[in-house]
Amino acid sequence: MTDAPMVDAPMVDALAIRDMSAGYGEAIVLRNLSLRVPRTDIVAVLGKNGMGKSTLLKSIMGYLPKATGAIALDGHDVTQVPPHRMARRGVSYIAQEKALFQDLTVEENIRLALARGSDRAAAMATVERCFPFLLKRLRQQAGTLSGGEQKMLLVARALAVRARLLLIDEITEGLQPSVVTTLAQVIRDERARFGTTILLIEQNIGFALEVADRYAVLDRGEIVDGGPTAGATARVAGYLSV
């Protein structure tokens, strides 16, 4: 595979997944999945637990080997690229669990995501704009933040590096409604400011439909439905009901 752009830049999707199958060893969790995320869009992938949502993000990020298919980032093939190179290409990944170094300070957690020689002042300015309270807690261990504060730190860290593509795995799980509202606000604002492309995975339909421009429903490893989020609440709720 070459690294050259396949198409002229403006037409190219920020993220294009074609016929990807992936999983853990012999357990294939995703089957021939295709998904496109246009530049500056926010796409929410919805689905019940155990349907392969987290596997999708881990596969994109390069943590899992792909059995078939290809992934392109801004038209460049990144199917075999390892996670640290994905990060250096401007992909930020917020995992659902263990996404912070609990024993490191807030400041160290942010600094780790910044490449050597990047503009630290600008990064801290972003943190301050999004979640000003973090600046007062820079020397605190990340593990001592509350659950909601930790999630805010995760978002701040991802935005501070000016990611081209942001992958977010169930950021709202277990959060207070007020925190969810704040996160939605910040994510939309920063997207408007920097044009960040975002792929997020959610079970919280309210949050997902409020933040995202488009949605896709993942069921047993396959995308079964998708479209613009506007007016889709009832339709989407059907997929997630007990």
Added chain:
Amino acid sequence: MISQLLDIVTSAAILYAIAVGLLLVFGVLKIINFAHGGLMTLGGYAALVTTQFGLNPWLAIPAAALVGAVVGMVIERVVVRPLYVRPLDAILATWGLGIIIGQLITIGFGRGVQFVQSPLSGTLEILGEGYSQYRLVLVLIAAALGLALSLLLHGTRLGLDTRAVIMNEDLARGLGINSTLVRFITFAIGSGLAAVAGALITPLSSVDPNMGVPWLVNAFMLVLVSGASLVSLLVACLVLGGAQVLISSLVSPVLGGITIAVLAAIILRVRPAGFARG
């Protein structure tokens, strides 16, 4: 009494200097480097060559560091890297490397015992008792090594990356840290420290092609009871090294020789975390 206390402190310092490189490699790479003994021997011979050239004996330390680090880089790249997923095999392969280093030195320098000029001879009066100046300086050097490593880990970007890899390698990779490179550098530093330790102990005894091996098991046991913490390694060296000095002088030197290994084994049986927190 005073000299016994100084024996405990200086023995702990020597153990610390020897074990610290092993600890670094174990902490980051999660493998036991059994070539550590061979790398110490290499450091001892680096010191020998340095003094044979008539250079200042203190230069032996940087010379040993350089030799150890370069050899460590080669070892990591060729032998250790494929074995991260097979930690027990890594023990065997690095033990084999120790054999290779020992035999190469034998071929190059002969199997005989040789002596290295001490950079510092004579004694220092402490509360009326004379004590070896070099052993006292070793305490300062060991402390300096510990502090330098601490500073590296806690004061530099490389150190931050390294700590991140220790805590959660997957997350570190996701943030753009090249963990393969971090492992490579860590192994090189650990090997350099092993060689420095070898150079430091040569003036106390002598060099021979297997000089590192007797130290290996003690260093290894100290690392296991310490987890991956520089502070708990210091505690382990003081407690177990102290016990060794006391049992050697009060009971029998032979039993003193197995004190560290036996105590460490029992500590790990009772409390698998050893001296580490948690």
Added chain:
Amino acid sequence: MAEAAGAQGAAITRRGVPIPLLVLLAAIIAVAAGPYVLDTYSVNVLVRSLFYAAVALTVDLLWGYLGILTFGQSAFFGIGAYAVGLISTHVGFTPGLAALSLLAGIAASMLVAGIVGWLAFFYGASALYASVISLVLPIVVVQLLFAGGNFTGSSSGLSGFDSFDDVSVETWFWIAGAFLIVVAGCAWRFVASDAGRVLIAVRENEQRCQYLGLDTPRLKIIAFVATAAICAAAGYGFACYTTVVSPEQAGFVFGTELVIWVALGGRGTILGPVLGAVLIDYESAQLSGDYPFVWQLIIGSVFVAVIVLFPRGLLPLIGDALRYIGPKVRPAVPPELVELPMHVVAGTTGPALAIHGVAKHFGSLKVLDGIDVSAAAGELVSLVGPNGAGKTTLIRCIADGSERSAGRVAINGHEIGGMSPDRCVRLGVGRKFQMANVFDTLTVAECLQMARIRHGFPSVLRRASRIGLPRPALHVIRTTGLDHALMTPARLLSHGMKQALELAMVLALEPSVLLLDEPTAGLTKAERTLIGGILVDLAATERLCIVLVEHDLDFVREISSRVIVLHQGRIVLDGSVDDVVNSDLVKQVYAGGGHGVGAAA
């Protein structure tokens, strides 16, 4: 390495060419003819090599088959040698004392092995820790020998003591050769037997063994003690032959040499380590006179290369090449599956599973808090809840007494206290893991045999021709078609078949409380329907109490008799399927992130 062990089992069944018999015959001829064709120096050296090979073989049994990397077998060799050295030097040497010193050496080494085994193998001990202990053992033994002064001869050891003086070198060669052949023959027979499979199963997946009711630390201690006896006997023979004992014989360097021979020859092959030991030790003696350092350098380099490139060792490489040009191994005849009469449980009263106030914390983080559940035989209880709700943790707390931080768990009225998983299994717990947890290199039939191990330890001599299984296990095997794949290694099964195999293995335990962690994860629709039907049937007809963690709520709705919803470590709802479906609370938990649940609970 595991492949080598498996291939050997197949080699035994190859018709026309019974390879083990051929090797045995060749070995007997070689030993018998040796003294006639070799010069005295070579015979002299080979006596030592043959005794060493028997010790290397014990390293192979422990490391290659059971997975314990040990550097300490030299210590037992030394103990056997010193037993005769000490008694002959200080007491005398008569036929009676000769026999006594053999027994004393064996008894002493078994005692030491028992103590060291207790130290090295316990529930939750790491493989690295056991290796470390095996490393400390020879160091301690050598230091004690040093400390023995004139009694042990300190660093120079004992020499020139009385022994079997009128036995010629040639006779010693035959004695050592016969000893090696007997030990190797027994070992070969043993590892090919059903009991030998148990060693491989423990190496392969110790956790699964424990959850099949096997006390693995005890098994390891027994193996360690048994091999210590063999080493001591070899040490005794060697000391009688040379009339020299020295601390090096018990030392750590010899211990590592043994490991090198085994690794080069091929761990887990019996023959490889024997050949490795004999050839390398013999060549060392021949070459080390002329090129001492170069020879060691070559051995060290080859050793490193083999560990990195061919971890299975050299013999399996040759074996692969021969198999490539030779005839294909014919598959063995699969054992017959037999239905066992159902074990009737004497009328237990009260719930099959009773949980009171169970909690689990990691530091200040509460993963489970105040869990009370009681479930009767015949119930099919589904545990549902978002990720991180504590479902799998709860399953763990039921199956392993050391998991919970507080509270009580009782199975059929018996408190589990702090029991390890194998003891919980004996109370009636059967646990199926989330990711299919079987023995990858064993065949389906062998996996099933392993699951019956607590009902009778298998033969140390032969392979069973039939496997008795309870009806539910047989039902799963037959409905999924696993009965047509009995000789297939488990790793070659599809994901769904692996899940079914594990379920059959757990059912073969005849559990009364069946714990299933996401049994349908990664299965196709058809497979899920099949498993669901089987579970419903098990609860209804076999009166099993089934507790199941499940994400797929459609599946839960179809099969459950009761649903428990966990959220943030607490039970928020415990009721029928209808209760859960109609609960706003549950919708909130799933769709809204679950705020306000604490107040509602």
